[in-house]
Amino acid sequence: MQTSEPKAIEVTDLTVAYQDKPVLWDIDLDVPPGVLLSIVGPNGAGKTTLIKAILGLVRPAAGNILIYNKPYEAQRRIVSYVPQRGSVDWDFPTNVLDVVMMGRYGALGWVRRPGKKDRELAMHALEKVGMEAYTTRQISQLSGGQQQRVFLARALVQDATVYLMDEPFQGVDATTERAIVTLLQDLRANGKTVVVVHHDLQTVTDYFDWVMLLNIRRIASGPVDETFTPNNLRETYGGRIAFMK
Amino acid sequence: MNEHLDIQLIAIVTAVACALPGVFLVLRRMTLMSDAISHAILPGIVLAFFLTESLSSPLLILAAAGTGVLTVLLVELLQRTKLVKEDAAIGLTFPALFSIGVILISRFAGNVHLDMDVVLLGELAYAPLNRLKAFGYDLGPIALYVMGTILVLNTVFIFVFYKELKLATFDASLAAALGFAPTLIHYGLMTLVSVTTVGAFDAVGSILVVALIAGPPTTAYLMTDKLSLMLILSAIIGSVNAVSGYWLASLFDVSIAGAIATMTLIVFGLIFLTVPNRGLIAIARRDARQKWEFAQTMLVIHLFNHEGLPEAEAESAIADLHEHLSWDPTFTNQVVRYALNNRCVSQDERQLTLTEQGRAIAQQALVQ
Numbered sequence: 001m002q003t004s005e006p007k008a009i010e011v012t013d014l015t016v017a018y019q020d021k022p023v024l025w026d027i028d029l030d031v032p033p034g035v036l037l038s039i040v041g042p043n044g045a046g047k048t049t050l051i052k053a054i055l056g057l058v059r060p061a062a063g064n065i066l067i068y069n070k071p072y073e074a075q076r077r078i079v080s081y082v083p084q085r086g087s088v089d090w091d092f093p094t095n096v097l098d099v100v101m102m103g104r105y106g107a108l109g110w111v112r113r114p115g116k117k118d119r120e121l122a123m124h125a126l127e128k129v130g131m132e133a134y135t136t137r138q139i140s141q142l143s144g145g146q147q148q149r150v151f152l153a154r155a156l157v158q159d160a161t162v163y164l165m166d167e168p169f170q171g172v173d174a175t176t177e178r179a180i181v182t183l184l185q186d187l188r189a190n191g192k193t194v195v196v197v198h199h200d201l202q203t204v205t206d207y208f209d210w211v212m213l214l215n216i217r218r219i220a221s222g223p224v225d226e227t228f229t230p231n232n233l234r235e236t237y238g239g240r241i242a243f244m245k
Numbered sequence: 246m247n248e249h250l251d252i253q254l255i256a257i258v259t260a261v262a263c264a265l266p267g268v269f270l271v272l273r274r275m276t277l278m279s280d281a282i283s284h285a286i287l288p289g290i291v292l293a294f295f296l297t298e299s300l301s302s303p304l305l306i307l308a309a310a311g312t313g314v315l316t317v318l319l320v321e322l323l324q325r326t327k328l329v330k331e332d333a334a335i336g337l338t339f340p341a342l343f344s345i346g347v348i349l350i351s352r353f354a355g356n357v358h359l360d361m362d363v364v365l366l367g368e369l370a371y372a373p374l375n376r377l378k379a380f381g382y383d384l385g386p387i388a389l390y391v392m393g394t395i396l397v398l399n400t401v402f403i404f405v406f407y408k409e410l411k412l413a414t415f416d417a418s419l420a421a422a423l424g425f426a427p428t429l430i431h432y433g434l435m436t437l438v439s440v441t442t443v444g445a446f447d448a449v450g451s452i453l454v455v456a457l458i459a460g461p462p463t464t465a466y467l468m469t470d471k472l473s474l475m476l477i478l479s480a481i482i483g484s485v486n487a488v489s490g491y492w493l494a495s496l497f498d499v500s501i502a503g504a505i506a507t508m509t510l511i512v513f514g515l516i517f518l519t520v521p522n523r524g525l526i527a528i529a530r531r532d533a534r535q536k537w538e539f540a541q542t543m544l545v546i547h548l549f550n551h552e553g554l555p556e557a558e559a560e561s562a563i564a565d566l567h568e569h570l571s572w573d574p575t576f577t578n579q580v581v582r583y584a585l586n587n588r589c590v591s592q593d594e595r596q597l598t599l600t601e602q603g604r605a606i607a608q609q610a611l612v613q
Binding site: 113 | 272405406407408409411412414415416418419421422423424425466469470471472474475
């Protein structure tokens with residue numbers, strides 16, 4: 001056991017398999033507090049599965065995951081999750097404010113209903129993502145970028161320490177992308193730890209300070225300038241990538 | 246209380262009791278599951294009947310509800326193998342369970358009162374005959390008490406766990422991440438659906454149960470964007486269907502259950518056609534308007550492109566317009582009239598000229 005400060009996320013020897021097909025092979029990952037980390041890798045590399053394993057949504061076949069030295073179940077309240085936008089039904093009969101308030105449900109616990117304070121926190125989170133004008137908007141009438149902002153507001157309202165986001169840049173317009181990046185950097189500036197599943201290799205160096213290269217096994221992880229190297233990328237993506245640097 | 250009132254009360258209470266959990270089934274795209282449950286509970290009822298030799302024992306409801314949950318479990322187990330899709334898993338499971346019930350009845354209960362017709366269609370008309378009596382008083386039909394209890398149960402469950410049901414239905418993975426055990430909520434809801442189905446089934450039969458569970462929520466879904474309102478509207482629509490179905494049945498002297506199911510479809514159809522913004526009529530109107538708007542835009546762009554050029558006179562002559570645009574002459578005239586009405590163009594003798602407004606529309610369309 002090291003005496004240094006605790007890791008925000010500490011994954012050791014994590015294997016996740018569907019039947020006998022491994023999706024993640026013996027992953028080790030240390031995420032220090034206060035970094036903005038992107039997880040990159042080809043389709044089917046297990047990026048989403050890794051996030052879900054950290055959140056206890058898929059059961060590992062082996063290995064251990066700690067968040068600030070404790071298992072996830074003990075740390076739910078300090079972890080916030082932004083699922084992929086496509087994972088929910090946007091025709092659900094509800095409006096923007098209501099979805100953001102769902103972020104407060106964890107703090108409320110079973111049965112208790114959200115009240116005035118939760119509403120105010122939700123409004124505040126919507127202001128942060130520039131969606132305060134859309135509070136009563138039916139969610140099916142939002143654009144992809146607006147949907148993503150609503151999901152981010154829902155995560156912000158949890159006021160967590162660790163944020164796990166699955167492809168927040170998927171299918172959003174350039175303005176929203178800028179807004180999200182600013183938001184992520186604000187979170188890091190406030191000492192939060194942010195882990196983002198990311199697709200666009202071109203923006204990794206601009207947006208993030210840490211990166212994990214993943215393709216079923218961990219290829220590398222660490223600060224971007226040390227880790228995001230052509231060699232590591234080639235190993236992650238095989239010969240299938242023409243990446244200029 | 247007279248018989249008319251008794252039957253209508255039973256129908257209303259049953260309809261509302263079914264509509265409330267039905268809202269969540271519709272939103273979870275699981276209405277077929279209610280169909281499956283309503284059939285698959287038969288072996289549970291038959292087995293409990295053999296044990297108790299009574300059709301009114303509460304054990305019947307418990308056994309049937311158990312079989313209902315078992316159905317959900319079997320369907321999900323099959324699905325989880327990834328070898329069978331959900332609809333096929335449902336299609337395999339419930340006929341198998343149902344047929345076990347049918348075989349049990351035909352083999353062992355041939356001379357007992359457990360009638361297949363009543364099981365499938367139910368008979369609301371007979372429901373008031375079976376009455377609760379205590380201390381020499383007639384306290385009303387038993388079916389009303391059974392369904393009333395189930396209605397209270399459903400209302401309390403949905404009221405208490407409203408927030409959890411909403412989250413687990415909208416975003417199950419967030420619900421799991423926040424520690425709200427969506428699987429537990431799921432099976433809680435499925436138990437509720439099973440109990441409701443069994444209770445309703447005795448009064449109204451299995452076909453009508455499905456109509457009561459799926460019909461009103463689907464109709465309400467067209468009318469609102471708010472979950473709480475969808476629940477209230479579903480309850481109201483269910484009641485309207487029940488009462489109007491009852492009077493339809495009295496009028497034509499037909500099966501009450503059949504008439505209520507028919508009214509469910511008719512009310513859905515009416516709402517489907519007429520609801521503002523997303524009804525079929527509203528959509529058709531919008532499409533028609535868009536068609537004319539688009540044609541008008543094409544016309545003003547055509548005029549705009551040739552405006553002030555040598556060929557402008559030829560291009561804007563009303564009589565030749567249809568040739569330039571390759572439009573049907575009648576259609577061309579209609580578009581010209583439409584644009585004139587909207588003051589996008591003005592007519593002097595045989596020529597069309599753009600107005601300021603028309604020019605603005607053309608410019609805006611071209612910029613986009």
